[in-house]
Every structure is written in structure tokens, then in C-alpha cells.
Amino acid sequence: MSLALKVLGSSGGYPVRGLPCSGYLVTADQENILLDCGPGIATALLADGRHCGLDGVVISHLHPDHVLDLVPLAYALLAEWLVDGRTTPLPLCIPQGGLQFLQRFSDLFGHRSWQFPSDADEPGKRALAASVQERHDWLLTVFDVREYAIGDTLELGANQIETHAVDHNAPTAAMRIEKNGARIVYSADACFDPTLVGFAASADLFLVDAHMSGPLAGGAHMSPAEAGRLAALAKARELVLCHLAAPEDGPSARAAAAQHFSGAIHLAFETREYRL
Template sequence: MSRLVTGEDTQVRITVLGKSPAWQDAGGACSGYLIEEAGTCVLLDCGCGVFGKLRTHRDYISVDAVVISHLHADHIFDLVPFASALTYAPRQQPVPVDRWPGIAEPIRPALYAPHGAKESFALMCQGGGMFPNHVENAFDIHEYGPGDDVRIGPLSVTFAAVPHFLPTCAVDVRVAGNGSGPGPRFTFGADCAPNDEIVAFAAGTDLIMLEATLPRPERSGIRGHLTPREAGEHAARAGARRLVLTHISDELDALWALDEARDAFGGEVLLASEGAVYCV
């Protein structure tokens, strides 16, 4: 069962580094979540403002892998300062600098991102005045597709396509069972329009985190986001144990959003906030 905690008494911890939609909350950050299990550390999404938030919780050198759900700016832009730290920080240099003894091979965390990511990262860096290969040189990049299964330490990370404005995958994180049944499980819906795919993908999950960007459906055109009520409906259909609303602006009334989602879900709903920790 998942719950909001501040201690170390459960197996998998999900810490919210940033929960804003494409425009940041005042003093906030866009999409970014730290997933920790024993000695393994994964950063899920790295949107605007996330790298600075990460540094208040964890040494960035200790991040084993970064997983990106899709290539929108509010989910990837802080890969640039992260890459800058991995490239230029004193501890990453081959010769002693100040209190750092020097390192023969700089640390390069794994980076799992959708197909086409290398090209997108190069364009992002070039447009920002960096070398096009800035992110690629700093990280060990692996491009994934829907249905792929990635193993990061004891964590099994799988992906399923969900409808959005560009190719996007929901992300499911599981811990291997210990012989007495399946291990803890966390499902992140990424950004998505109403869909059946996330319902099937997240069926029975311990904790589902769904976006709740919109106060009401889009006025026209292709849909790309959920309302709080729709998030509650999707979580209920998936049979999730608990629901966390995320990707939601501080300009949207929190109590209204929670009431909408709770009415549709029928169970406990939490609203993501920076620094909150959820455990499964």
C-alpha cells in the first residue's frame, strides 16, 4: 500500500521535485520525480527547474539513471544544466581541483528516452548555445519504444504509449518480488488525453500518478491533457490503490481539484507538492 511518509520505513520512495505543467508554479519546477529503492536512484523526467531541486535532495552524481517520458520542453530542459554539471564540475575533471582528487573517467548516468531523443537533445543544446552533443556526451543514452522493459538495479521499468501531442509513454516501475508475491509498483501516466491504454497498463497498481492539467476539456482540436475528474475516472477504472494528481498549476484551486478527483475515484487522492514523498 502507498502512503505519504517522511521516514525510511518502506521500500520504494517517490519524491516530487517538480509537479508544474508547462508553466512553472511560483518558485516551482516542471516535471521531475526521484525514485529510490535501497541504493538505486532514478530521476523520472527532468523539466525546467528540476536540476536545482534535485540537488536539495540528492547528490546528482549518485543518480543511476534518468528516464524521460516524452520530449516536450517541460520534461527535458534541465538535462542541459545536469549535463553541464557532469561535464564541467570540479569533481569530474581528470586532475585534482580544490578538494576533488581528480577522476580518470567522468561519471555518465544512463539516460533512457524515446526514439528520436538524440536528435531532439542536439537541437535543444544547439538552440541554447551549447555544443549539439552536450547531453549525449554527458549521459549514456539509450532510446526506448513502447513495450520495452529496462532493468535499473532492482527496478523493472516498462513503457506504454499514451496519446499526447507527440509520442509519449506512461512509465511503470516495479520491484522484483521476494517469493511471497509481486513487489511494490508505481505507475506514472505522463501527459495524456483520455485513453484506455493507461487503464490497462496501470491495472492494479499500488500508486498511480496522473496529470490533472485542465479545469475542463480543451475547447477544440486534438486533446492532450486530463482534468482532475478524468484523472479520478482513469484511476478508478485501473483499480489503482491510490491516486496522486500532478502536472497541475498553482493557479488551479487545490480543494476543487481534489474534490473532483475524489468524487470520480472513490478512494484517497493526494495532490502532488514539491518535496512530498510517497512510498509503496
């Protein structure tokens, strides 16, 4: 197995029927990389225990439905530091401006004023205490925040994630990860953009945020029909329609995409795991 992907959540804008917003877990070379972390993703990620099991997180853009669960994820990491003695921050790649965004958000909860025992025997507690004594935020201690310019190639462990600027109403990165000839591309939120054709060329799995199909269609996103058209132009092997408004929109979304794309079309609400 070269690459595997698990859909933790794909709801557009807000969790629908208990299904989280955007969050996609890619496994490559035994390393687990989370693409986006919207509301409900921490619940899905920690469903089998209190350890997140991640080797890195990449955020496409700073809209709430793609980032809000970084806070509960940070609390889960904090527990690992306090209980298990973890002292290694989790790499978090976020677009430029993300560090200031996280600090301002974290300050709403007073995290910089938290106290940890400086005389504790556990290394995680000692590391947190030292950080807080220097007026650092513990949330920005458990994460290794790495701001990136959209277009950069990100290094996470043994893996590279290439990014590409897309047309959205906030700076947003599409992402591509390859391993042993297998290729996954994630559009993130984007309008139809011909430059994505080259970026997603020959993708084995092309995840496209086709956004709110049905009566809520529109906005700075692709429609399911446009997603199908883009997948066809890119000669993708399989298309996954993400970010739909609700599961009941699936059949109409698939039918619209199928007017343009003849390959396999999946609904992120339905097919949750892929192996390449």
C-alpha cells in the same frame, strides 16, 4: 522499504510560484531513477549539494516542461567529471528521436567546440578531452543516451521500467516500476485512454498528469475528473494529481477526482514524499 517516490516538481507547462515542472525521483533497491526532467528539476535535485546522486533518468516525451533541465543536469555531471574524476556516463533513456533532439539543442550552446586539457592527470578531464578531440559533444559524453521505442521495458541497474504508449500530441510513454510487490505508475501527459486501465492495474501509487485544472483546463491531457475515473477503473490504491496549473486549483481538482475515485487522493503540490 520497497519503493519510495519524491515529487521534485509537478507544475503543468511552466514553473508556478517557484515550483518546478515535471520530475519524480523513484528510489528502488537503493538506486535513484528520475522520471522526467522539466524546468527547475535540477535546482530541486541539487538542493543539498552539487552531486546529482542519480543512477538513471527516463524521459516520457520531448516537450519542454519534461526535458529542459537535462542541460543544467548535464552541467552538474560535467562538474563531477572535472572535479571528482567521474568517468561513468549517466544512463538517459529517451524516446526515439531523442538523441537528435539533444544534439540539436546542445549545438545551440556550442558544446562541441569546448576544449579540455588532454594532458590532465584527472581521469575525468582526460576522458572529456578525448571525446572532444573526436568531435563528440561533451553533453553526450556525460550522458549514456539510450533511445527506446515506446512499449519497451527499460533496464536500469537492478530495476526495470515498463513503458506504454499514451494518447498525447507527441509520442509519450507512461511508466511502471515494481519492486517486491509494490507498484508505481506514472501516466505522463495523456488524454483519457482505456488502455491505461490495464497498465495501471492495482497500482499502489498512480501519478496522473491531470493538467491545468480551473480556467486553463483542456488540451491533450486528462482532467482531474478523468484521472479519478481512470484510477477507479484501474483499482489503484492511491492517486496523485500532478501537472495542475496552480496550488489553488488543488481543492477543486481533488473534489472532481473524488466524484469517481474513493481511495486516497493526493496533490503533488502538497504531498511530496511517498514510501511503499
